[in-house]
Structure formats: C-alpha cells, structure tokens
Amino acid sequence: MSSTLDLEVFVRTADTASLSAAARSLNLTPAAASIALKRLETRLGIRLLARSTRSMRLTEEGRRYLDSVRIALEALSEGEQAIKQQGQSLSGLLQLAAPSDFGRNVLLGWLDEFKLEHPNIRLQLLLNDSNADLFRDTVDIALRFGVPRDSSLVALPVVPGHQRIACASPDYLARHGTPLTPADLAQHSTLRYMRRGQANNTWYFRQGARLQEVEVMGDYLSDDGEIVRRWALAGHGIAYKANLDIASDIQAGRLVPLLTDWQGEPTPFNLMCPHRLQVSERVKVLHGFLQARCQALLSA
Template sequence: MSSILDLEVFVRTADSGSLSAAARSLSLTPAAASIALKRLETRLGMRLLARSTRSMRLTEEGRRYLDSVRVALEALAEGEQAIKQHGQSLSGLLQLSAPSDFGRNVLLGWLDLFKREHPNIRLQLLLNDSNADLFRETVDIALRFGVPRDSSLVALPVVAHHRRIACASPAYLARHGTPQVPAELAQHSTLRYMRQGRANSTWYFRQGTLLEEVEVGGDYLSDDGEIVRRWALAGHGIAYKANLDVAGDIQAGRLVPLFSQWQGEPTPFNLMCPHRLQVSERVKVLHRFLQARCAELLGE
C-alpha cells in the first residue's frame, strides 16, 4: 500500500508540473519528494511522470492513475473531517453543476435556504445545459434530467418518476385554441430545445399502453432551456419542458398544462457523482434537501 505522502507528492507534482513546487507545498526537500515519487513508481512498476531536465508531464498510465488517487485522497480528507466535526455543523465546498433553467429559476432560491441551514458550507455553482464532465471539470456533483447514460457514474434519485409536460401561456391558447390530443400539435407553433446541435422535434406521450410520437416544428429553437421557457411565457407557442422547470409557472397560472390524460416522456431527475467515495455527508444532506423541495414543488 502506498503512503499518503507518496500519493500527495504525485498529485501535487502533476498539478504544478514541478517536483520542486510540490516539495515546497508539502514542506519537503526536493530530494525527499523525488524519493517519494520514485517509491510510488517502483511499487506500481510503471512510470507515472516522464521527466527531463527541463520538463515533466504525465504518462498515459499517470493520467489514468491520477483520477483514482484524487478520489482516494478526497475520501480520506472527508473521513478526517467527519471525525473532527462529529456533532458540529457541516462545512466544506460543494461544487455543483445544474441545468440552466432549473438552476436559475428554482435551484438558486433553494440554495439560499440550504446555505442558511448550513452556513459553513461553501457553494460553487455551474449552470450549463450540456452535461458537465465530472471527471474533468471543477464540479463534484451534477443535477441531470433523463436516464443516466454513463454507467460509471453514481446516480442518486431526486425525482425518480419525473416527466416532461406540454404547456403554453393562457394568452397563446386564447389566440390559437387549446389542443385536445397530442396529434393536434402539428397545427400549432412549438418551442423546441436543441442539444448538441440536434433539435428535439419528436415529442412522446403515453396513454396506458398507447405511445404517441408527434413530429413538431415551429419558428423558435434554442439550446438554452431557460430561453424556451421564456418564449412560452411570452406566448410564442407550446413548450415541452421538464415538469420541475415549469411547476411554479403552472401553479401561478402563467402556463397551462396540456393533455391531462396523457403522460409526457420520462425524465428522471438525479444527482450524479463520479464515485461512491465522493458521496460525502455534504452530498447526502443536499440530496435529502433536494428530494424534499422537489416533492413539495410537485405537490407529492
């Protein structure tokens, strides 16, 4: 088993690109840091860093090993913190990614409440409709709609049976009429969401065993979920949104849900983590908080 010091030397050298800088940050002599790195490489039987007199870079094996070492060191730090803070309030950094619409219009207010309950927590929030790479970007956890595609990630369900919902503003429906069945969407302006260059032009609805796929079109297309919601509020057409994104607007009467006898496409809502070791107490508390808030918002 490698010592914690050897692992720390490796990570800090990889981050700084300098063995001398890593040694200074750990209060070691350059010679001691070099011995620690060589000891780790000898135990593994491979080179982790390619070194010359002028430069240092990770080998392919080093790149693969670095992520695992980071997770292990973070887990150890989390365990030490849990012991030291037993019976005390939660603290530390939560680095969270979330979809833009949900993040700005729902999550932001909830995080204010979460911060008041846990004042020693520090928050870092990244809002983006493209899925953050949890292994590369500066986030630890991510809120995502839809069935997880990456089996290597850990999915903590927030709303397991969440669905999309078709909705429009009262003003739009007053001008153009209210469609009674999904097939009538072909006669209406729809507000489409685009992801990775592809427009979501097929909307799914289910009634019992009957599945209806409706091809939609219109003049409004965006890769930002919040823009689609704003267009719906402005009366430009019918949107097909995650229920959580528009539940507040529906409750306030700003949007009207359509096709009450039909169910929209399933879009489970999960809190994603790259590894079970990163499901810290902070993450567990946030997960329970979000589950309670979502249930309240959806009236469950």
C-alpha cells in the same frame, strides 16, 4: 497498500513538475521524497513519471493514475473532516452545475435556504443547458434531466419518476384552442428546444401500452430552456417542458398542463458525481435537501 505520504508526494510532484518542490511543500528532504515516489512505482510495477536530469513529466499511466489518487486523497480528507466536525455545521466548497431554467427560477431560491441552514458551505454554481464535463470543468456535481448516458458517473436520484409536460398559457389556448390528443399538436405553434445543434422535433406521449410520437413544428426555437419557458408564458405557443421547470407556473395559473390523460417523455432528475468516493457529506446533505424540495414542489 500505498501510504498517504507516497500518494501526496506523487500528486505534488505531478503538480509542480519538480521533486524538490514537492519535497519542500511536504517538509521532506529530496531523498525522502524520491524514496516515497520509487516505493509507489515499485508497488504498482509501472513508471508514473519520466525523469531526466533536466525535466520531469507524467507518463501515460501516470496521467491516468493521477485522477484516481486525487479522488482518494480528497475522500480521506473528507472523512477526517467529517469525524472532526461531528456535531458541527457542514463546511467546504460545493461546485454545482444545473440546467439554466431550473437553476435560475427554482434552484437559486432553494440554495439560499440551504446556505441559511449551512452557513459555512461555499457555493459555486454553473448554469448551462450543455451538460458540464465533470472531469474537465470546475464542477464536482451536476443536476441533470434525462436517463444517464455515461455509465462512468454516479447518479443519485432526486426525482426518478420525473416527466415532461406539454403546456401553454391561458391566452394562447383562448386564441387557438386546446389540443385534445397528441396528434392535435400538429395544428399548433410549438416552442422547440435545441440541444447540441439538434432541434427536439419529436415529442413522445404514452397512454398505457400505447406510445405516440408527434412531429412538431413552429417559428420559435432556442437552445436555452428558460427562453422556451418565457415564450410559453408570453403566449407564443405550446412548450414541452420538464415538470419541475413549470410546476410553479402551473400552480399559479400562468401555464396550463395539456393532454393530462397522457404521460410525457420520462425525464428522471439526478444529481451526478464523477466517482462514488466524491459523494461527500456535503453532497449527501444537498441530495437529501433537493429530494425534499422537489417532492414538496411537485405535490403542492
């Protein structure tokens, strides 16, 4: 097992491209830093850094190993902080990505409450309907709708049984009538959502063992979930939205749920992390907080 010092020397050297700079940052002599790096490479049986008298760069194996080392060191730091902060409030940075509609209209208010409960937490929020890359973007965790497709990520369930709902404003239904079956949607203006350049023209509904797919069309199409919701509120047509996005609108009577004897497309809601070691105490507390808030919203 490598010592923490060996790992820290490797990370600092990779970040600065200088063994001498890494040694200075860790209050080591260059010789001691070099010994630590060689000890790590010997244990692994690979070269992590290609070194010459004038330059230093990561090998391909070094690049792959670097991410794992960063995660391990961060987990060790989190563990030390958790021990030191027992009985104290949570602190540190939460870098969170979330869908635009849910983020702006639901999550923002909840995060205000979360910050009041944990004043020493710092928040960084990225709102975008394109899934954030948890390995490249400046986020640590992400809220996502849908069945996780990336098996390398850790999914913490927030609302596992979540679904989409067809809905429209009372004004639209008064003018155009209420669809009674999924097939009736073909006679209505639908508000479609586009993702990665592909429009969601097929809506799914289930009634027991019966699955019905409906091809829909309409004059309104957007890659922003909040825009689709606003169009629905304005009476422009029927939307097929995540239940969490429109629960407050339904409760307030601004939108009406349709085809209630059918189940919409399953869209589980998860908190995604790149690695199990990154499920810090901050993330665990946020996860429990979101579970409770979502349950309260959907059962209101």
